[in-house]
Amino acid sequence: MRRSLRTALLVALLAGIAAPAVAAPRSAMSLDDGWQARIAPSDGTAVAAHRGEARWFPAKVPGSIQQDLIARHRVPDPFLSTNEAAIQWVGRTDWQYRRTLQVTPALLARDHLDLVFDGLDTFATVTINGQTALSAANAHRRFRIDAKRFLKAGANEILITFAAPIRTLQPMVMAQQQSLPGEYDSAFGDEPKGRQTSPYIRKPKYHYGWDWGPRILNVGPWRPVRLEAWDSARIDTLRVEQDALSDAEARLSAKATIQADRPGIAQVRVTLTAPDGARQDVVQQITLAAGANAVSLPITVARPERWQPVGYGTQPLYRVTAALTQDGTATDTAERRIGLRTVELIRGGGAMGFRVNGIPIFAKGANVIPFDSFPTRVTPASMRPLLTAARDANMNMLRVWGGGYYLDDAFYDMADEMGLMVWQDFMFGGSVTPPDAAFRETVRIEAEEQVERIGNHPSIVLWSGGNEILAGWENWGDRKAFKKAVGADEQERIGAGMAVLFDRVLRDAVLTRAPGTPYWPGSPSTDYDGPVDTDAAGDRHFWDVWSGSKPVERYLDSCPRFMSEYGFQAMPDMATVRAFAGKGPLKPDSAVLKAHQKFLAGEGNDRLLLYMRDRLGEPRDIADFVYLSQVNQAQAIALAALHHRSCRPVTMGSLFWQLNDVWPSISWSSIDHDGRWKLLQFAARRFFAPQVIVAEHTGSTTRIALVSDATTPTPARWRVRAFDMVGKPLAEQGAAATMPALSATDVAKLDDATLFAGADPATSYAMAELLVGDAVVSRAMIERGVPKTMHYPDPGLSATWDGNRVTVRATALARAVMLDFGDVGAHPSDDGFDLLPGESRTLSVTSKASPKALAAALTLRSLGSRR
Numbered sequence: 001m002r003r004s005l006r007t008a009l010l011v012a013l014l015a016g017i018a019a020p021a022v023a024a025p026r027s028a029m030s031l032d033d034g035w036q037a038r039i040a041p042s043d044g045t046a047v048a049a050h051r052g053e054a055r056w057f058p059a060k061v062p063g064s065i066q067q068d069l070i071a072r073h074r075v076p077d078p079f080l081s082t083n084e085a086a087i088q089w090v091g092r093t094d095w096q097y098r099r100t101l102q103v104t105p106a107l108l109a110r111d112h113l114d115l116v117f118d119g120l121d122t123f124a125t126v127t128i129n130g131q132t133a134l135s136a137a138n139a140h141r142r143f144r145i146d147a148k149r150f151l152k153a154g155a156n157e158i159l160i161t162f163a164a165p166i167r168t169l170q171p172m173v174m175a176q177q178q179s180l181p182g183e184y185d186s187a188f189g190d191e192p193k194g195r196q197t198s199p200y201i202r203k204p205k206y207h208y209g210w211d212w213g214p215r216i217l218n219v220g221p222w223r224p225v226r227l228e229a230w231d232s233a234r235i236d237t238l239r240v241e242q243d244a245l246s247d248a249e250a251r252l253s254a255k256a257t258i259q260a261d262r263p264g265i266a267q268v269r270v271t272l273t274a275p276d277g278a279r280q281d282v283v284q285q286i287t288l289a290a291g292a293n294a295v296s297l298p299i300t301v302a303r304p305e306r307w308q309p310v311g312y313g314t315q316p317l318y319r320v321t322a323a324l325t326q327d328g329t330a331t332d333t334a335e336r337r338i339g340l341r342t343v344e345l346i347r348g349g350g351a352m353g354f355r356v357n358g359i360p361i362f363a364k365g366a367n368v369i370p371f372d373s374f375p376t377r378v379t380p381a382s383m384r385p386l387l388t389a390a391r392d393a394n395m396n397m398l399r400v401w402g403g404g405y406y407l408d409d410a411f412y413d414m415a416d417e418m419g420l421m422v423w424q425d426f427m428f429g430g431s432v433t434p435p436d437a438a439f440r441e442t443v444r445i446e447a448e449e450q451v452e453r454i455g456n457h458p459s460i461v462l463w464s465g466g467n468e469i470l471a472g473w474e475n476w477g478d479r480k481a482f483k484k485a486v487g488a489d490e491q492e493r494i495g496a497g498m499a500v501l502f503d504r505v506l507r508d509a510v511l512t513r514a515p516g517t518p519y520w521p522g523s524p525s526t527d528y529d530g531p532v533d534t535d536a537a538g539d540r541h542f543w544d545v546w547s548g549s550k551p552v553e554r555y556l557d558s559c560p561r562f563m564s565e566y567g568f569q570a571m572p573d574m575a576t577v578r579a580f581a582g583k584g585p586l587k588p589d590s591a592v593l594k595a596h597q598k599f600l601a602g603e604g605n606d607r608l609l610l611y612m613r614d615r616l617g618e619p620r621d622i623a624d625f626v627y628l629s630q631v632n633q634a635q636a637i638a639l640a641a642l643h644h645r646s647c648r649p650v651t652m653g654s655l656f657w658q659l660n661d662v663w664p665s666i667s668w669s670s671i672d673h674d675g676r677w678k679l680l681q682f683a684a685r686r687f688f689a690p691q692v693i694v695a696e697h698t699g700s701t702t703r704i705a706l707v708s709d710a711t712t713p714t715p716a717r718w719r720v721r722a723f724d725m726v727g728k729p730l731a732e733q734g735a736a737a738t739m740p741a742l743s744a745t746d747v748a749k750l751d752d753a754t755l756f757a758g759a760d761p762a763t764s765y766a767m768a769e770l771l772v773g774d775a776v777v778s779r780a781m782i783e784r785g786v787p788k789t790m791h792y793p794d795p796g797l798s799a800t801w802d803g804n805r806v807t808v809r810a811t812a813l814a815r816a817v818m819l820d821f822g823d824v825g826a827h828p829s830d831d832g833f834d835l836l837p838g839e840s841r842t843l844s845v846t847s848k849a850s851p852k853a854l855a856a857a858l859t860l861r862s863l864g865s866r867r
Helices: 002-018 044-049 065-071 083-091 165-175 380-392 409-418 437-454 469-475 477-513 552-556 574-581 591-595 604-615 622-646 679-687 752-756 851-857
Strands: 027-030 035-039 057-059 095-103 112-117 123-128 131-136 143-146 154-163 208-210 213-215 225-230 233-245 249-260 264-273 279-288 291-302 318-326 329-338 343-346 353-356 359-361 363-368 397-400 421-425 460-464 539-541 562-565 653-656 691-698 701-708 714-724 729-739 743-751 764-772 775-782 798-802 805-809 814-820 833-835 840-846 859-861
Touching: 057 065, 065 083, 083 213, 112 123, 112 131, 123 143, 131 143, 154 165, 225 233, 233 318, 233 329, 249 264, 249 279, 249 318, 264 291, 279 291, 291 318, 343 460, 353 460, 363 380, 363 421, 363 562, 380 409, 397 653, 409 421, 409 437, 437 477, 460 477, 469 477, 552 622, 552 691, 574 591, 574 622, 604 622, 622 653, 622 679, 622 691, 622 701, 622 743, 622 814, 622 859, 691 714, 691 764, 691 775, 701 714, 701 729, 701 752, 701 764, 714 743, 714 752, 729 743, 729 752, 743 752, 752 764, 798 851, 805 814, 814 840, 833 840
Parallel strands: 363 397, 363 653, 397 421, 421 460, 539 562, 562 653
Antiparallel strands: 027 225, 035 057, 035 095, 095 154, 112 143, 112 225, 123 131, 123 154, 208 213, 233 249, 249 291, 264 279, 264 318, 318 329, 343 353, 353 359, 691 701, 701 743, 714 729, 714 764, 764 775, 798 805, 805 840, 814 833, 814 859
16 A cells, blocks of 8 residues: 555656646647558458558658559559549558657647647548547548547557548448439449449548549548647637628627636737738636637727728738737637628529628629649649639639538638639538438538638638539439338438538538628528529529530520529640640540540530530531530530629529539530630630620520629710621611619610611621720620521631730631640630631730740631631
């Protein structure tokens, strides 16, 4: 007994010596370096087939095992040629990562040592020195381990074992009589058709393949790893709520959660730094209890500067810093950058739209999919050109689609700075969600973490439950068949589970953590106010054109309330095609082009040809195929977007599908994976311009409408001039007009007989123009037939170079001029434009190639040049 007492006293004495007299600042040690990986020894089949990968090799963190194997040339690059199949085994295999962590006695003396994983993809078991410390199953969550009890002074081994997702879930899925409907069936035989594991996992859904991207089931620690040391308390979360905003003042609340391991007294200081650098402090003494402590400090901002969407003002940003002090020592800090603005959803009578700072704003933009199949390859430097391109094309909104992952803070920082509004989906891509409580609980934690992380960005003007889950459940054939097969009780259980998830769990995450930003249960949706995905109410996904093979003129049939998805495919530029396809001969049904065309399981190029033959004619070769596809895409989306804008205020948004690509592919993107603009992106700059003229020819009448996003009336003139194909004027009509603020106004209906003076439809055309002052700010071509029926003359195009500037001239009408540089990568300042007889356009060309090489590579294309 005496010996035990002495031992206990000694242990207590040593503990007292080791413990710091006062709390020290929280510190973070990056653990991103020094990792190795191998096939898990328990995966005997994979070990036997890939013995080289069964031995430890260097691994990059953050990253994925696929990236490591590509870098080591153990698997081919799946973005090239037809290599996608050769990488499939990696995602079907169990893997291990390990790292040695050196821990000093001083580090062990800290009260807490937390091992923090910002992202583990996906089924991961973490052991520290052989002891299980964590079992994770959600790639969208952060995991924090109280690791001190597992650590010792000296070398410590951290081991992460990742279980293959399909192998983990498939026994459960196959045991079900009816498995939940998912997204896209595998083309590689690892899952039976209609028996997908993806609905049951919290992992980026696009990893399983989509109709624009490959199937690459990433495995690994895909976000940073670190060791955090802290003592009695730390700041767990910080957010800033805007309680009131007027021109006179803004009233804010800085809300922090302080995690404490014991009672105590502390001080929280909040510092607000204004855009001009002026600072103000608010200090509060707090009494901490063991556990989570909620703290709220009020801040008043006199004469606040409002964050405005691009085109409506500037984007001033404030910085809020919280500092925790204990016993006179600053022990932790946290920071948020905020913008002051109000956002309301325009509702009532089926309406759907956005009012920002009291201004009803027509949303112009595109959908954003993940920037790469491998998220850790995405950097601020690679994202910035895409956001800049969106802003430069007069877009003011991007929708972050729900089948990917929550993007890095840098994306939202850039959107804040550029004034781009963000429609942010929660990460649900289209599959029916499991109805069990455990699934909802992990999603609850995920949603709260992500709203806490990015919810203070003023650019985020909407949180949406996800993509097409509710609409699919209501309208899609496979969902209807599933509901019939499972019976009324199971249908009710699954439907009720989705209602709880999307109407309560996700909504509550937004209401409690970003109360100044609206929530929408999904896209498309009516917020549970009637049928979804209709023109009459809420937002709409319209795919009769393209997916339904309907003519592009179907875009003119109605005025939806908010068009959040519609799209049309096109080939990327030949330079991009050659980079993934090589130098051999190509045609639309070449194996490599079908491998990079995911629509209709590789047969989507037939849809491209269908629309080409219907509207433009037969392509002559692969370069002509590229050109015609891009012309079709640009014209189709321009027709739709201008119609949506002309429907204002019934329609209050037009977001086409899609801005970017996840890999080099044939898709709906306006900018390909190599960053090259298709003709659509150039056209977007024109059809999303602040003021546009809309000319819609239907039957024998042309409707002329003027659209203005300006917040004040704009004096203008419009005119429509008709010509024959040699440029002879036929007729002209026009008038002065004042465009009201924030408006679309019909100004004329012109009958063909008057406008074209009896000329043959195939040999005449008209140009509608909007003039503000003496400048033509918008043009629209009027044709009475599809382009292939028009008898365009040879435009006599020529190019004159002056350094990296080129002047393009036309002697006759040049329709849809494209500067085609073939295999040479080049970016002209404009493309896809029309030139009237005798007109010219001077452009700058950005390229790594010399002006001489550019001049040699250039082919000037137009629809008339193909005759």
